[in-house]
Amino acid sequence: MTLATQPLSLSTLLRLPVHDSDGHRMGTLADVIVRLGDTDYPIVTGLVVAVGGTRTFVSSADLEALTPERVELSSSTVDVREFARREGEVLLSEDVLGHRLIDLARVAFVKAYDIQLTQVLEGWAATGLDVHRRRWLGLGPRHASHDVRDWLEFEPLIGHAASARVRRSTGRVQGLKPAQIADIIEDANEHEQDELLAQVHEDPELEADVFEELDQDSQAELFKGRSDSEVAEVLGRMQTDDAADALMDLPQERRLPVLTAMPEPQRGAVHRLLGYHDLTAGGLMGTEFVALPPTATAGDAVAAVRAASSVQPQALVVVYLLGEDGTLDGVLTLVAALRADAARPLSEIADRDVVVAAPTDDVIDVTRRMADFNLLALPVVDGGRRMIGLITVDDALEAAIPQDWSRRETGHRETGTA
Structure with a gap:
């Protein structure tokens, strides 16, 4: 294959004449086929060539030269059967060009306006994307130059069901x-x-x-x-x-x-x-938390937090001391447990003056109490002071903040730069 001296843009290649090894024109380039990978650039595996009214497949192994002016093959014959996409194949023009992708760095939808192809050891690969809008004002060149960004900064959403299973593992x-x-x-x-x-x-x-x-x-x-x-x-x-x-x-x-x-x-x-109203402490609370008897040690507390893989992280900032009947006897922050001697009993280092909520307390009372006492978590107890749940600060904020503020537009809509 003739080595290319610089990357090529897909938009300049589409509809270029395709010539065989004898120099005869066989058709025009309709699309470029790649296979997506999880870490590497997608390698070009073939071309779709329009021959008359038929779209045919040409293997990348038969590609002799790819230039901004023409496509040359190393063979004088091609398979004239209608092209049929195989599982896992992605068509750069049909599936990517003009479609939306996820900008992983900005966590936003963008649109692909052009694709950069670069020659690599394995052949050709899609290495960059131009996600800038193009404007045609009637002055100057139609295709203004834009910076091309790395292909690996984006996640294409191909939408081809037949190859979805193959692509899913590389997403x-x-x-x-x-x-x-x-x-x-x-x-x-x-x-x-x-x-x-x-x-x-x-x-x-x-x-x-x-x-x-x-x-x-x-x-x-x-x-x-x-x-x-x-x-x-x-x-x-x-x-x-x-x-x-x-x-x-x-x-x-x-x-x-x-x-x-x-x-x-x-x-x-x-x-x-489900028995509690959603705007009460009972409706806000979760039921997963870390609890130990007062006889446990600071080392036990740290080990219990480490083992609590199913408990949300916000609920692991504190460890609760419960009596044999489930009554709340004290609270210990994870920081205090880490700073204490590992062998020291929790009964000696826990705070026994615990701020609590009843399951019927409303959201305003809960959030005000957590703010007044600078709490990251608030235990919920029943009439017998038995702990039945825990409200974390994220749940309290979500309930207190107006719903139309919780999803403010922060730029995750589709973006593009002129």
């Missing part, structure tokens, strides 16, 4: 934070959502975290297309308070079947939370 969306993925899903169209959810579904724990971050309307809409057992599977991995809220957002006729399909002990915990 990089899983590297984003759950809240960022949720924002993208909320801005996506139906086909984009399908591909994003398919990638997230590969990691069940991440899937649950993402659904926790979705706003109520988006969450309910996405659950519409899932069976009761599928919804129950996701809710079973969510925090109990979030699962209870999501369950109540389902149509009434679906709530009991979904609840029944949830695994224990999550089903029982969610069922108990």
Whole structure:
């Protein structure tokens, strides 16, 4: 193959004449085929050449030269059968050019206006994307020069169902934070959502975290297309308070079947939370927290926090001391446990004057109490001072902040620069 001295842009290559090894024109370049990878640039595996009214496949092994003026093949013959895409193949013009991608650095949708192709040891590869809008004002060159960004900074959403399974394992969306993925899903169209959810579904724990971050309307809409057992599977991995809220957002006729399909002990915990109004401490609280007897040591407390992999991080800032009957006897911050002698009993270092909430306390009282005492977590106790739940600061803020503030537009819509 003739070596290229500089990268090429896909827009300049499309519809170029394709010549065989004898110099005869065979057709025009209709598309370039690549296979996506998880860390490397997608390598060109073939071309789609328009020969008369037929689109045919040409292997990259038969590509002799690729220049801004022409495409040359090393063979004098091509397979004249109609091109049929194979599993995992991506067509750069049909699937990427002019379509939306995820800018992973900015966590925003952008559109691909051009694609850079660079010659590498394996042949040709897609190495860059131009995501700047082009403007035609009638003056100067039509295609103004823009900086091309690295291909690996983006996640294409191809939307080709037949190759989705192959691409799913190479998707990089899983590297984003759950809240960022949720924002993208909320801005996506139906086909984009399908591909994003398919990638997230590969990691069940991440899937649950993402659904926790979705706003109520988006969450309910996405659950519409899932069976009761599928919804129950996701809710079973969510925090109990979030699962209870999501369950109540389902149509009434679906709530009991979904609840029944949830695994224990999550089903029982969610069922108990459903008895509280959502704007009370009982409706805000979760049921997962770390509790130890007063005879446990500071070392035990640190070990319990380390082992509590299913408890949300916000609930791990404190350890609670409970008596044999479940009554709240004291509280110890994780920082205090780390600073104390590992062998020292919790009864000697815990704060016995614990600020608590009753399950019927309203949201305003809860948030004011947490602010007044600078609390990151507030235990909820029943009439016998038995601890039944915990309100974390993120849940309190979410309930206190007006709903139209919680999803302010912060630039995660589609972006582009002229």
